[in-house]
Amino acid sequence: xxxILDGLADLHGALRADGYTVIGPTYRDGAIVLAELASADxxxxxxxxxxxxxxxxxxxxxxxxxxxxxxxxxxWKPFLHPPRVKLWEGRRTxxxxxxxxxxxxxxxxxxxxxxxxxxxxxxxxxxxxxxxGAHPDExxxxxxxxxxxxxxxxxxxxxxxxxxxxxxxxxADTGYDLVLTELIGEGRFLAEVGTGAGAALLxxxxxxxxxxxxxxxxxxxxxxAADRMGREMPEPEGLRDLLAGSLDAARWDDVASRCLTCxxxxxxxxxxxxxxxxxxTDLTGxxxxxxxxxxxxxxxxxxxxxxxSVRTSGKSRYRQWLTHKLGTWHDQFGSSGCVGCxxxxxxxxxGIDLTEEVAALREEQEERRx
Amino acid sequence: MxxxxxxxxxxxxxxxxxxxxxxxxxxxxxxxxxEISHFLEASSMIxxxxxxxxxxxxxxxxxxxxxxxRHIRRVSRRLVTIGACATAGGIQALRNYADTEEYRSVVxxxxxxxxxxxxxxxxxxxxPVDFELRGCPIDRSQLLExxxxxxxxxxxxxxxxxxxxxxxMRGTVCVMVAHGTPCLGPVTHTGCGAICPAxxxxxxxxxxxxxxxxxxxxxxxxxxxxMSRPDVDRAFATFNxxxxxxxxxxxx
Numbered sequence: 001x002x003x004i005l006d007g008l009a010d011l012h013g014a015l016r017a018d019g020y021t022v023i024g025p026t027y028r029d030g031a032i033v034l035a036e037l038a039s040a041d042x043x044x045x046x047x048x049x050x051x052x053x054x055x056x057x058x059x060x061x062x063x064x065x066x067x068x069x070x071x072x073x074x075x076w077k078p079f080l081h082p083p084r085v086k087l088w089e090g091r092r093t094x095x096x097x098x099x100x101x102x103x104x105x106x107x108x109x110x111x112x113x114x115x116x117x118x119x120x121x122x123x124x125x126x127x128x129x130x131x132x133g134a135h136p137d138e139x140x141x142x143x144x145x146x147x148x149x150x151x152x153x154x155x156x157x158x159x160x161x162x163x164x165x166x167x168x169x170x171x172a173d174t175g176y177d178l179v180l181t182e183l184i185g186e187g188r189f190l191a192e193v194g195t196g197a198g199a200a201l202l203x204x205x206x207x208x209x210x211x212x213x214x215x216x217x218x219x220x221x222x223x224x225a226a227d228r229m230g231r232e233m234p235e236p237e238g239l240r241d242l243l244a245g246s247l248d249a250a251r252w253d254d255v256a257s258r259c260l261t262c263x264x265x266x267x268x269x270x271x272x273x274x275x276x277x278x279x280x281t282d283l284t285g286x287x288x289x290x291x292x293x294x295x296x297x298x299x300x301x302x303x304x305x306x307x308x309s310v311r312t313s314g315k316s317r318y319r320q321w322l323t324h325k326l327g328t329w330h331d332q333f334g335s336s337g338c339v340g341c342x343x344x345x346x347x348x349x350x351g352i353d354l355t356e357e358v359a360a361l362r363e364e365q366e367e368r369r370x
Numbered sequence: 371m372x373x374x375x376x377x378x379x380x381x382x383x384x385x386x387x388x389x390x391x392x393x394x395x396x397x398x399x400x401x402x403x404x405e406i407s408h409f410l411e412a413s414s415m416i417x418x419x420x421x422x423x424x425x426x427x428x429x430x431x432x433x434x435x436x437x438x439x440r441h442i443r444r445v446s447r448r449l450v451t452i453g454a455c456a457t458a459g460g461i462q463a464l465r466n467y468a469d470t471e472e473y474r475s476v477v478x479x480x481x482x483x484x485x486x487x488x489x490x491x492x493x494x495x496x497x498p499v500d501f502e503l504r505g506c507p508i509d510r511s512q513l514l515e516x517x518x519x520x521x522x523x524x525x526x527x528x529x530x531x532x533x534x535x536x537x538x539m540r541g542t543v544c545v546m547v548a549h550g551t552p553c554l555g556p557v558t559h560t561g562c563g564a565i566c567p568a569x570x571x572x573x574x575x576x577x578x579x580x581x582x583x584x585x586x587x588x589x590x591x592x593x594x595x596x597m598s599r600p601d602v603d604r605a606f607a608t609f610n611x612x613x614x615x616x617x618x619x620x621x622x
Contacts, residue, residue: 029570031543054591056548073543083539257621260584262556263531267538281522283399283514294539299531300581314584314622347547349534349556350591
């Protein structure tokens with residue numbers, strides 16, 4: 001049964017009382033970032049965003065909506081799959097050998113407040129990669145299984161959003177403990193339950209039953225958002241074949257003339273998961289560490305083999321990224337690697353738009369056929 | 371016998387050598403692991419070579435420099451250049467694009483006493499270099515990493531990607547995308563830890579060009595967000611002017 005919450009202070013308080021570190025959107029440095037929320041007051045009430053390829057601006061809204069902004073500079077990835085992790089450290093022992101210590105850090109228990117449907121799907125994609133196979137990343141698993149997820153259905157898609165065409169939004173389907181729909185302009189939220197843990201949390205906070213008209217009205221707003229997407233992925237069901245058949249496309253030269261190979265698209269992507277491992281020793285040689293950090297297929301070292309890097313041109317690196325994200329991801333993980341959040345479009349310093357690149361590849365393929 | 375470390379200076383401001391002295395917490399440990407045999411900024415004591423590792427600061431700008439660096443190379447097992455001057459010619463390489471004779475005649479009362487080369491060039495233009503550490507100044511953690519790596523007989527773990535990687539990993543909001551602030555980060559070698567964007571400023575390119583940068587694309591974009599062409603050119607004409615100038619116009 002759906003409920004109505006009057007503000008989110010009680011919800012936030014209940015999560016804190018349960019020992020959760022509550023992460024959610026907040027205003028910082030001219031952007032809506034994800035960070036720890038000390039209270040529900042930290043939510044970015046009244047902030048909207050204007051997005052374009054290579055451009056992001058916050059703007060004041062006329063209402064005090066908390067979730068009327070689309071995807072910001074980060075996804076939830078840095079919390080589940082941190083940029084830098086120490087894997088182990090080694091010390092030389094007195095008998096001339098060495099000892100290995102793995103820190104058994106207790107992972108923080110995160111409550112993610114305000115996960116948009118695109119990002120909720122991204123967490124599912126990341127789960128499949130990180131813990132869905134034969135060699136699960138245990139640290140990821142520990143952070144992930146402890147997390148409490150409160151999704152927020154999207155009523156304000158941005159200019160670079162295309163979740164509707166990727167089938168990931170604007171309404172959250174599964175994977176949440178609770179899902180909220182903001183009743184914009186009222187300061188109230190429709191709350192629906194996804195899990196027993198979600199229901200138990202709701203039971204402890206003041207709420208009202210939502211009548212049918214309010215529920216239907218709120219969900220109609222969500223459904224209508226599907227028609228207000230600023231972007232569309234052309235023919236998403238055919239992407240795997242399109243990319244597989246476009247390895248020699250001339251378009252790669254065009255995009256390579258613009259691509260800075262700076263790796264921003266992979267860093268902001270909620271599903272790009274690649275890491276590298278670095279070994280360091282200190283001056284004395286008595287102490288060594290193995291560290292994992294984010295890597296990117298745009299880094300020359302990423303494809304470094306004896307004899308040098310395999311993908312030296314920008315063209316080959318961009319092609320690798322897009323072909324994996326939209327094409328071979330299907331073969332490897334059984335889904336698309338793209339959820340339509342649009343971050344790679346916004347945070348590309350030179351505004352490369354993958355929906356536009358796909359459309360150009362499609363056009364080129366059709367021309368070749370004719 | 372501990373390995374011998376030497377520090378040498380050419381045309382430079384001494385800031386990179388100071389980065390070594392600035393390793394306050396590690397300096398005593400370092401002194402215990404190596405014999406600091408030649409470091410005039412720290413001590414007038416000089417122990418004879420050969421040296422296991424030579425750190426070279428500064429660019430080659432005089433005929434005497436060009437001779438001296440060959441001697442240093444001969445007495446050094448490993449030669450590591452430290453900083454933008456030694457690695458790219460430094461800000462003084464701006465003279466490579468001007469008339470050095472004119473400068474000499476205008477700046478000095480007795481220009482005939484000043485022996486200078488027409489250009490300011492990196493160490494690698496004169497002798498083989500084992501490792502180049504970027505930055506104006508260098509990052510002391512990177513310096514310690516290079517020394518630690520050589521002591522352990524391993525490759526230095528110095529990443530080869532642009533500054534953007536660091537901004538994203540530390541959670542800095544992109545100053546160019548979110549504020550419209552011009553930034554050289556996408557084409558600049560990492561190493562500083564992305565300090566400037568963390569304080570809301572664009573990257574100045576102190577660490578020089580990243581490997582295979584696409585300068586043409588960034589210059590076009592900087593123009594589209596309101597920078598004039600002379601301003602764009604000036605942004606690249608600082609500490610690493612010669613290294614940016616050398617980059618091909620073609621995309622990588």
